[in-house]
Amino acid sequence: MTADPVTGWRKPGRLVVAVVGAGPSGIYAAEALTQASGVEVEVAVIDRLPVPFGLVRYGVAPDHPSIRSIRTTLERTLEKPGVHFFGDVMIGRDLTVDELRGAVDAVVYAWGAGTSRSLGVVGEDATGSLSAADFVAWYCGHPDAHPDAPGSRIDHDQPARLLAEVTSAVVVGAGNVALDVVRILIKDADDLATTDMADGVLAAMRSKKITDVHLLARRGPGLTQMTTKELRELGTVEGCDVILYPDDLDWQAESLTEISKVAQRNLVEFSQWANGSRRLGAGKRVHLHFWTRPTMINTRNGRVTGVEFEDSRPGVVQQGSVQAQLVVRAIGYKGVELPGVPFDADTGRVPHVDGRVLAEPDGVSFQTGEYVTGWIKRGPTGVIGTNKSDAVETVNSLLHDLEGGDLTSRHHSLADLTTLLSARGITPLDLHAWHRIDAAEIDRGHAHGRDRATLAHRSELLAAAGPLGSQP
Numbered sequence: 001m002t003a004d005p006v007t008g009w010r011k012p013g014r015l016v017v018a019v020v021g022a023g024p025s026g027i028y029a030a031e032a033l034t035q036a037s038g039v040e041v042e043v044a045v046i047d048r049l050p051v052p053f054g055l056v057r058y059g060v061a062p063d064h065p066s067i068r069s070i071r072t073t074l075e076r077t078l079e080k081p082g083v084h085f086f087g088d089v090m091i092g093r094d095l096t097v098d099e100l101r102g103a104v105d106a107v108v109y110a111w112g113a114g115t116s117r118s119l120g121v122v123g124e125d126a127t128g129s130l131s132a133a134d135f136v137a138w139y140c141g142h143p144d145a146h147p148d149a150p151g152s153r154i155d156h157d158q159p160a161r162l163l164a165e166v167t168s169a170v171v172v173g174a175g176n177v178a179l180d181v182v183r184i185l186i187k188d189a190d191d192l193a194t195t196d197m198a199d200g201v202l203a204a205m206r207s208k209k210i211t212d213v214h215l216l217a218r219r220g221p222g223l224t225q226m227t228t229k230e231l232r233e234l235g236t237v238e239g240c241d242v243i244l245y246p247d248d249l250d251w252q253a254e255s256l257t258e259i260s261k262v263a264q265r266n267l268v269e270f271s272q273w274a275n276g277s278r279r280l281g282a283g284k285r286v287h288l289h290f291w292t293r294p295t296m297i298n299t300r301n302g303r304v305t306g307v308e309f310e311d312s313r314p315g316v317v318q319q320g321s322v323q324a325q326l327v328v329r330a331i332g333y334k335g336v337e338l339p340g341v342p343f344d345a346d347t348g349r350v351p352h353v354d355g356r357v358l359a360e361p362d363g364v365s366f367q368t369g370e371y372v373t374g375w376i377k378r379g380p381t382g383v384i385g386t387n388k389s390d391a392v393e394t395v396n397s398l399l400h401d402l403e404g405g406d407l408t409s410r411h412h413s414l415a416d417l418t419t420l421l422s423a424r425g426i427t428p429l430d431l432h433a434w435h436r437i438d439a440a441e442i443d444r445g446h447a448h449g450r451d452r453a454t455l456a457h458r459s460e461l462l463a464a465a466g467p468l469g470s471q472p
């Protein structure tokens, strides 16, 4: 360590940090690290996928281009001196967590929440019942949902096959992901044709037969998780009615002492729809059902035929059902464990205090040099920007530990990490590779009159990435 002659601050030299996950939370952590004063930081932003941007690329709906364009800001961070993208490197497969820990001074975990909560009702596993995590991954062109070889976590042809047959769909959940899914299901393909959807996904959208989408919310209209901007957008979808029955608008049943500003604004929207403001006699309909708790997914020959539900209002005993050939469960995401990192299976999160990883969920001791940020830290909540303040909190904890001597700088560069990877025969995809993929997606889009078309298959991404280690 060298002491600053003016301030007396003891400069700890160069700190080498690995961030696991190149989604917004990981990249915001890298950004916060580069802005640290008094210490020079070298950051490897590692992702198991060949491309960066995580949820911005594979979670934000394709018809929300302005949110997707946050990618440009994230890319600027990856271009900063001292920040290096390590794509197509999977911690837990290519390197163990211990090996990674040994090659750098500190690790920030930011691998997000990649799976869905389950409803726990009969029929959930039938053909035609999809989790939002899988359906969103599919329409965003995630390589896991578009495998080159069979054996992925989902049958990748299923969404396309279903869309060609289904006339009525159910979406369970009352959050923004449910709204995204409803919109993508009900919108005309022509209204999606300017998006960056993968060619195969757009083709499946063109074969859609859906006329009715039913959104089932287990609570009332005063307690949804929807934000007003996203809710209002539903009322602007071309050629689609929004149907809400006045009886369902019973928000007093929620016994709310205080109603939030967002809920107040949402209730105005819901009231107008209950009064028929979006009953235009259009060819397609979105039906909003409140107080509706699914009890069973009906099936015939292993395929979804509808959903049974009960009224969830206190004291109301009433059952009902809706016919549908597709059910998408948009009831929240859940984090998955990375072997070697403490994990609380109940919450689906890495236990922590202010971003410092705890050795055990209820413990008091910390894992030296291990930090966590994003959805795997706080759970699947908040908008993209929420990850920025979250990452700053985590990085502040890391820098505080460095200042206090709980974290020490032992490495001078990322050489130990790259040597370890090359000994395994692994050459990470760098930012040059991403730039070539980016150019290929733009070319693919232009060929069909679009600004960009996502390359969905891993083989396409790797082919576009070009020879490993080559410059642009």
Ligand code: NAP
Pocket: 064, 117, 118, 119, 172, 173, 174, 175, 176, 177, 178, 180, 217, 218, 219, 223, 224, 225, 227, 230, 294, 330, 331, 332, 333, 380, 381, 382, 383
């Ligand atoms: P969410 O906001 O937590 O919503 C989950 C919904 O599922 C809630 O309505 C919840 O109802 C319901 N639910 C949970 N368990 C259920 C069950 N067993 N049966 C029936 N319903 C159940 O999660 P999300 O929609 O996945 O969104 C995740 C985060 O991403 C949110 O912060 C969201 O705002 C954000 N996001 C933002 C945008 C945007 O800004 N455009 C787009 C997409 C996502 P209860 O409330 O009753 O628990």
